[in-house]
Amino acid sequence: MVRRAARCISAFRRASEILRSGPHHAAALTALLSWASPAASGDAAPMRVASMNLCTDQLAMLIAQQGQLHSVSYLASDPRSSAMADKAAGYVENHGLAEEIYLMQPDLVIAGQYSTQATTAMLRRLGIPVEVFPPATSLEDVRARILRMGDILHRQVQARELVAEFDARLGHLRQQVTQRPEAVLYYANGYTSGDSTLAGQILLAAGFENATTRAGYGAGARLPLEVLVMTIPDIVITSRPYPGASRSEAMLDHPAVRAFRTGRAGATMTDHDWVCGTPYVLRAIEELAETRRAITGETR
Amino acid sequence: MKRLAVALTLAVIALFMASLLVGPAGVGLSESLSALFRGDGGPLTLVMREIRLPRALLAVMIGASLGLAGAAMQGYLRNPLAEPGLIGVSGSAAFGAVLAIHTGLSAAFALGLPLMALAGALLGVLLVMLLAGPGGTSLTLILAGIAVSSLAGSLTSLVLNLSPNPFAANEIVFWMMGSLADRSMAHVWLALPLMLVGWGLLALLGRGLDALTLGEDAAEAMGVGLRGLRLKLVIGTACVVGAGTAVAGAIGFVGLVVPHILRPLVGARPSRLLWASTLGGAAMVLAADIAVRVVLPARDLKLGVLTALVGAPLFLHLILKQRRERI
Structure with a gap:
């Protein structure tokens, strides 16, 4: 109780500092309003948020108001895995270590389900609230994650706008699929994604x-490998290799895969649009739908 | 003796066929064989020729190499605990291979991979031989082996952890335990030349090793050049272990288990043990590789896990036996 009151006071102090400083008063006003109104979590809006998961990084960057998000993970500024690498440069980078995050003195930490348990437990012991996001495994999950991020950051309006836009674009993409070619997703080490994964859902949404x-x-x-060869899909969609060599990725170049791919359409995934449940999955779907039209000869 | 040779050869042939027929694709016997030999260009031919055939071939080649190298080292050091995996030769070969892959040498020059593994194995053998030569006890041999293999293992992990590729660090398991999953004919051709050289060198050791059972002085009196013998052993072992490890990782205990089982059957003569262990090693790795596919088909269980499950208890048994004999 005492801690919560202290947090309210510090949020109020921060908001009034912002007010005094002038140019951001609109943002601060929103903060004050959302603090005053009974929000989902019943707390004041967090004003110094640290995110330590690539996917929550991007959701937070999309939804947070200016100055609300303090730090994102170092992965968010890696253009290979993050769709918002440019934007991430404007935030303090963290490496998901309890010590560095604690020293940032955030009033909220957002982590992924697979973030190190020891780290989140330590932060909780130190009195910092931690919100944990499970990874999205469907497009419905993407909507839910956006809305939840809106609740946590007290930015419900922005989240709802984002979801409405997401629904509209997705609805448009889902129209006009007459032929559905068969595809296999194939990554390093021979991994594949079925229908109950986000990548599988992207594939289905793209027709x-x-x-x-x-x-x-x-x-x-x-x-x-032999099951892949015997499945005979119309297209094999592979992951894009990382710099530096690895055995795991070398198998995408196995003679059987190569022989099998000659004369068939191929495509590569742009990882940063595929890995996280953010509105950027729509970009992956759009790209893939383009590939599908090229295979089936459909026109828009 | 002839009976043993026939039995081992038949076992290798049977296991080789079984290896060709076992796989997740689940195809009938006659279908898969006709796809292998006639080759209609369909997906089944691709599976048989590009996936299963190289796997079975590599199992034979690597098993034969490990069995032969184990028998030769044990004959020379006159110590049943000498084995390429245990004394760090495989580990240092893996380090060489990892260096070749992660410095880009193997991409620039195809033979760079087996040659670097050879260099690693050579360094490993030399170190162990220097530290625990023929005069050394089992204890020094094992201690030297532990030192060399843990050093090689940590250097391998270091290189893989430094790689910019996020998958590299997970491959530590492959290099420590070995696997034949998803290898191709390219790997067969990569390993074969060095293995042929190594097999040739090790096969020549028979007479010398037989003489050595009488002691070094007696062997020299019989006209066996010990320096030449040692040189052939070191280079031969490094060639076969290096080439095998470069394509399939370090597979342990084969060179320990196989000579141990076969030794009483060949009247404990090192020259006969050489060819017997060659066939026995091939059979053991083929069987282990079939087992990993049957036991956990979807998991890419590492070969070394199975060979260690068989080999480690035997290793302990051998140590206990040696202790008892000393008292």
Whole structure:
């Protein structure tokens, strides 16, 4: 109780500082209003938020008001995995370590479900509230994550706008699919994604059938090379190799895969649009739908 | 003796066929064989020729290499605990291979991979031989082996952890435990030349090793050049272990288990143990590689896990036996 009151006071003090400083008074006013109104969590709007997961980083950057988000993970500024690398440069970088995050003195930490448990437990012990986001496994999850981020940051209006835009674009993309070619997603180490994963849902939304569904794969699993070859999909969509060599990725270049891919359409995933449940999955769907039209000869 | 040779050869052939027929694609026997030999260009031919055939071939080549190298080292050091995996030769070969891959050498020059693994293995063998030569006890041999393999293992991990590639660090398991999953004919061709050289060198050791059972002086009196023998052993072992490790990681205990089982059957003669262990090693790795596919088909269980499950208890048994004999 005491801690909560202290946080209210500090939020109020910060808001009034912002008010005094002038140019941001609109943002501060929103902060004050949302603090005054009974919000979902019943707390004041957090004003110094640290996110330590690539996906929550991006959701927070999309939704937070200016000055509200203090720090994002170092992955957010890696253009390979983050769709918002440019924007992430404007925030303090963290590496998901309890010590560095505590020293930032955030009033809220947002973590992913697979963030190190030891770190989030330590932060909680130190009295910092931690919100944990499970990864999205469907497009419906993407909407839910956006809305939840809106609640947590007391930015429900922005979140709802984002969801409305998401729904409109997705609805548009889902129209006019007449033929559904079969595709297989194939990553380093021979992993594949079935229908119950976000990547699988992106594939379906772009108008493909997942050929591994026939072979009985639902979630992410290792797809043996021979099963891939025997499945005979219309297209194999592979991940883009990282710099530096690895055995795991070398198998995408296995002679069987190469022989199998000649004469077939191929595509590569742009990881940063695929990995996180953010509105950027729409960009992945759009790109993939373009590939599908090229295969089937459909026109828009 | 002839009976043993026939039995081992038949076992290798049977296991080789089984290895060709076991796989997640689940295809019938006659279908897969006709796809392998006739080759209609369909997906099944691709599976048989580009996925299963190289896997079975590599199992034979690597198993034979490890069995032969184990028998030769044990004959020379006159110590049943000498084995390429245990004394760090495989580990240092893996370090060489990892260096070749992560410095880009293997991409620039195809043979760079097996040659670097050879260099690593050579360094490992030399170190162990220097630290625990023929005069050394089992204890010094094992201690030297522990030192060399843990050093090589940590250097391998270091290189993989420094790689900019996020997958590299997970490959530590592959290099420590070994696997034949998803290898291709390219790997067969990469390993074969060095292995041929190594097999040739090690096969020549038979007479010398037989003479050595009588002691070094007696062997020299019989006209066996010990320096030449040692040189052939070191280079031969490094060639076969290096080439095998470069494509399949470090597979342990094969060179320990196989000579141990076969030694009584060949009348404990090192020259006979050489060819017997070659066949026995091939059979053991083929069997282990079939087992990893049957036991946990979807998980890419590492080969070294199985060989260690068989080999480690035997290793302990050998140590206990040696202790008892000393008392």
